[in-house]
Amino acid sequence: MSGIKKPVLLVTGNDLAPQALELLKDFDVTFAGKQCSEETVLALAKEKDPVAIIVRYGKINASIMDAAPSLKVISKHGSGIDVIDQKAAAERGIAVKAAVGANAAAVAEHAWALILACAKSVPHLNDRMRAGHWDKSTHKTIELSGRTLGLVGLGEIGRRAATTGVALGMNVIAFDPYAKSAPAGVTLVDSLSQIYRESDVVSLHCPLTEENRGMLNRETLAQFKDGSILVNTARGGLIDEPALAEVLASGKLYAAGLDSFAVEPMVAPHPFQQIPNLILSPHIGGVSDAAYVNMGVGAAKNVLAVLQEAATSA
Structure with missing residues (x-):
């Protein structure tokens, strides 16, 4: 049996959780490394002809698919x-799968870390303390209890974020045209503009599509309440970044917290680096200790399910 060549599984990253690798022990798992440029992945796809790709970093386009004629499934680590x-995948009969919910707890927690850091000025006050200041008599933080939290998207992550808002005594409203129900204490509203107009905190939890790309722009950001907070742990493409920089600089928004960006890694220098009421993190929301395992196992199980189905129907 040792002479049988194992099918290749390509990972666009440099590691997977041991629990995921155990599930994939019948595959020749090849790692593309952290710097997964299109050229690197394309070259490996041509060389190895994988039956499956687990996507951690970078993008998978038609050229990569065409370089691997045996490819049957592309599974997102997240x-x-x-x-x-x-x-392109559908046209080639290649299944695309997501590890739905695997990092929901991690992302919802990170969204709340950013909301609280904005409302309580945590990074600013930390910097001031380290510089020798004591701002007790001059600084007031924002109390969230009794304020309105507006959620865009009420999937696994959005629902968790909503429940936390309710627990903190907030009035929680949400917009999601696909949601059939909402957690206790959460009100579904009919329009995004209602979210923007009524919310003291707006948190984005929706996927990025061609329809909602740049949904937060000069026009929509102008609808926000003065002094409100915006947090994005979803996708950077949802926000027109120059427009956000303007409303933060003008004082229209009190603060914002971003975990995703239009271009990743975020280019440097970047105007965001000079905006004091903007808190930045490097798309780390879904990268917790538990989520790392959950996403790896979820991605591996999706690969196995598709390949099993293909073998059964062959």
């Missing part, structure tokens, strides 16, 4: 499949 050309 929930955001916008990095995969889904139309």
Whole structure:
């Protein structure tokens, strides 16, 4: 049996959780490394002809798919499949799968970390203390209890974020045209403009599509309440970044917290680096200790399910 060549599984990253690798022990698992440029992945796809790709970093386009004629499934290490050309995959009969919900707790927690850091000025006050200041008599933080939290998207992550808002005594409203129900204490509203107009905190939890790309722009940001907070742990493409920089600089928004960006890694220098009421993190929301395992196992199980189905129907 040792002479049988194992099918290749390509990972666009440099590691997977041991629990995921155990599930994939019948595959020749090849790692592309952290710097997964299109050229690197394309070259490996041509050389190895994988039956499956697990996507951690970078994007998968038609050229990569065509370089691997044996490819049957592209499995996202997480929930955001916008990095995969889904139309090209469908045209080639390649399944695209997401590890839905695997990092929901981690992302919802990170969204709240950013909301609280904005409302309580945590990074600013930390910097001031380290510089020798004591701002007790001059600084007031924002109390969230009794304020309105507006959620765009009420999937696994949005629902968790909503429940936390309710627990903190907030009035929680949400917009999601696909949601059939809402957690206790959460009100579904009919329009995004209502979210923007009524919310003291707006948190984005929706996937990125061609329809909602740049949904937060000069026009929509102008609808926000003065002194409100915006947090994005979803996708950077949802926000027109120059427009956000303007409303933060003008004082229209009290603060914002971003975990995703239009271009990743975020280019440097970047105007965001000079905005004091903007808190930045490097798309780390879904990268917790538990989520790392959950996403790896979820991605591996999706690969196995598709290949099993293909073998059964062959």
